[in-house]
Amino acid sequence: MMRIKVLFVFVTALLISACSGKQQVEVLFPSDVVRSAEKALQEKIDYLGIPAPTFGDSLSANESAAMKWIYAYSYTPDIVDHSTDFHLENIRIALKAREELPWGKDVPLEQWRAFVLPLRINNEILDNFRVEYYEELRDLVKDMTMEQAVLELNHWAHQHITYAPSDGRTSSPLATLRNALGRCGEQSTFFATVLRTVGIPARQVYTPRWAHTDDNHAWVEAWVDGTWHYMGASEPAPVLDNAWFDAPVLRAMLLHTRAFGPYNGKEEWLGADKSMTELNVSENYIPTAPAMVKVVDANGKPVEGVKVTFRIYNYSELYPAVTRITNRLGEASVKLGYGDIVVVAGRSPEEMAMGQLSNREGGSTLELTLGAWESLPVEQHLRLTPPVEQIPDKGITEEMEAANNARMAENNAVRTAYTETFPTEETAKSLADELKLTGDIRTKLIQLYPNTRGYHKEIGDFLRFAGSQNKSTEAVLLLSSLVEKDLHDVNIQVLKDALARSLTPEQWRDADLICPRVLLEHLYPVEPQLVAAIEEIKASVAWDKSSISERAVAIATTLEGFKIDDRYNPSKVVLSPASTWAYKMGDTRSLTVLAVRLLRTAGISAKYDTANGVIVYKDEQGKSQILPFLSDGEEELSADCLLNLSYKSEGYLKTPKYESNFTVGYVDEEGQLTTYGFDWQTPYNEISGSSLLYDKNYLLTGNRLADGTVLLGFRKQTCGEVTPLVFDRDDMAVSVIGSLNAESLYYDLATQSEKSIISTTGRGYYVLIIGRAHHEPTDHILRDMKAIVGKDGKLPLPVIVLANDPTPELQALLPQAVWGKDTQGVEQAVMTDNELGNRIDKPLVVIADTFNRVVFISQGYTIGIGERIAQVVADI
Secondary structure, three states, rough: OOOHHHHHHHHHHHHHHHHHOOOOOOOOOHHHHHHHHHHHHHHHHHHHHOOOOOOOOOOOOOHHHHHHHHHHHOHHHHHHHHHHHHHHHHHHHHHHHHHHOOOHHHHOHHHHHOOOOOOOOOOOOOHHHHHHHHHHHHHOOOOHHHHHHHHHHHHHHHHOOOOOOOOOOOOEEEEEEEEEEEHHHHHHHHHHHHHHHHHOOOEEEEEOOOOOOOOEEEEEEEEEEEEEEEEEOEEEOOOOOOOHOOOOHHHOOOOOOEEEEEOOOEEHHHHHHHOEEEEOOHHHOOEEEEEEEEEEEOOOEEEEOOEEEEEEEEEOOOEEEEEEOOOOOOOOEEEEEOOOEEEEEEOOOOOOEEEEEEEEOOOEEEEOOEEEEEHOOOOOEEEEEOOOOOOOOOOOOOOHHHHHHHHHHHHHHHHHHHHHHOHHHHHHHHHHHOOOOOOOHHHHHHHHHHHHHHHHHHHHHHHHHHHHHOOOOHHHHHHHOOOOHHHHHOOOHHHHHOOOOOOOHHOOOOHHOOOOOOOOOOOOOOHHHHHHHHHHHHHHOHHHOOHHHHHHHHHHHHOOOOOOOOOOOOOOOOOOOOHHHHHHEEHHHHHHHHHHHHHHOOOOOEEEOOOOOEEEEOOOOOEEEEEOOOOHHHHOOOEEOOEEEEEEEEEOOOEEEEEEOEEEEEEOOOOEEEOOOOOOOOOOHHOOOOOEEEOOOEEEEEEOOOOEEEEEEEEEEEEOOEEEEEEOOOOOOOOEEOOOOOOOEEEEEEOEEEEEHHHOOOOOOOEEEEOOOOHHHHHHHHHHHHHHOOOOOOOOOOOEEEEOOHHHHHHOOOOOOOOEEOOOHHHHHHHHHOOOOOOOOOOOEEEEOOEEEEEEEEEOOOOOOHHHHHHHHHHH
């Protein structure tokens, strides 16, 4: 009887609970997770010396725990430069998505906390994309499966943005959406944000550097029904795990991602800081093996605590992809693909070593013996082979691909309709007329205004405001001092504050005085705080009697008393200068930005010299001076080592360029190799004659062969002595000899529209022929090209022929080719980028790939060109 009574009470309780409409609330943060977050947050507050955040009493248990989690593990700028209301609003969207989307509660809590709840993906400024677009995206996918939702949302992303190269600052999702463009880092940041908005775990995956070609790439992995799947961001495919980089990724040495906060997944742990856990996801894509390094001293004894960097050759430098510290056995290892890398081990310039490690199936071991920099060979010549090329199985039918292509065409049409509202050169001319601009100021406006894209109304209104203040000239000069990306998203108050400065006409033409940008930081409206800071500094010194150098030193001295945050902002996302000043702390980049901004506010022309990594200002005589700042001592800045380079022209390489063909570096205090930051593509003769700040320097040259192999030359550089630029050769192999942007446009006859080369050829190698109609050499080349036509009547790789008048008769000579006209300067680009002089002898034949590498160039009438091309095609 008792049993029946208990059962009756239990059922009654269930009925009462159901009738009351109450549901058990899911606990998203177990007590141990909350305690850990509370402890981490308190340690952060104590270390940074900032006020404890106040979350209020009206939060639910999950909201309160989520706020603690976000504040505990976010980068310093994310909690200092954003309000608690901002974070709470976005947390509530994440909680809502977990409740309202069908897959929401199926996501494991650890994945949800690491890959759904956090806003940050890359180095972007955080924004309210989730708040503004949650309902639209929810309604789009609420009746779909998780897999269908991911595929559909990628089409949504593609409908709004597409690829375009740009600088390293990552636009916020809303700015990328407004601009309708983004580099791969921005595309993947945007798409990962889209997925997280509807509760789908998403993470940005990078190959930090390709092994077989220059550059890197980023894409997105989405957690779908228990498994991580990859896709190109805003590059829709018919199925998951399908993208244009299917083949290149098989040649990668390393692929990695980051998880927010403490994370214990199955992936190999690459490292962790106070905010993120770095994960090795290479095994999701490629076969890997442990690359082991053993470090010993001169007596063969293992050395513990040595910094070991595993480096991939890319852009003519040895990029440190992974950093490890040796254990008590002197060992450090990481799982990498099957290919060659360079390893550098060091504790100081007196204890360092470097060598080549060839990683193969089953793993490989390299032993390095520590010694002084002086003991390393004067020259080293290495042959670095990347993982072998493979052909992936896409697993999709022609019907699936055709349907996907049709959807992409629809997406393009929607996006194009939006971008057609952007300003044109004619719009810019009308605005210049409205503002009554003349001369070079008019020219500058006409050049920059079309680059405002989806931000044109805001910039146009600013220019009209400036006109009402009789400052149109100053406004255009101010905009010209910024980088192109700023024209898409700069805070208008930043511009108005800068415009309000009282400067002479000469000063307004000094970008190092008027520009609010220092590095690649987000621009905050902070002019009033900077002015107040300068007044505070003035009160502490005899400012009016001080020289420019004394004033600069006073600013630097003040900031060097600030706390350096070397724990909670490891990616060095720059704080607002106002926050850095207010809290008297910041990472070294944030302090550097504040220093330069204060110098400029004080009327001192200043900039950050990226080549040597120092702040430079101009004294009373206009002479550039180095500002000692955040250095261990002035001795570090005293080497004044003259770089003297020479070069004897070899083949098509007329003028070696920085990072394309060579780099210059130095040995740092840890015995590691560090590259000087000269501007990309700077000709060697413009770098030669520079003063280097360190005395242990080296010159690195690279010659990449068509199969991706690199012939690397490493030469020590002696201050003042001539160091020749010499490129190692392999006369039996096809080499990369130039560049051609695969995004270059031409007029396609078949579609009667402007198309990019890459959109026509797809990824891989292609042949470009630029010829003339009614021209025997062109006719001859086209007939000779039949030598590479296969038995099936097809060409072994795409061929594009551009001619001034591609008549039907001319096209009939090679009907398998894609025909078009050069309306966008492809010929000029080939001439300029490959230094072919002021004119070319047509026909011009180029073999290149869509990584912008040129491996073959031929001009004019050439006997047997078809056979030569056939040989190159066979070799690549």
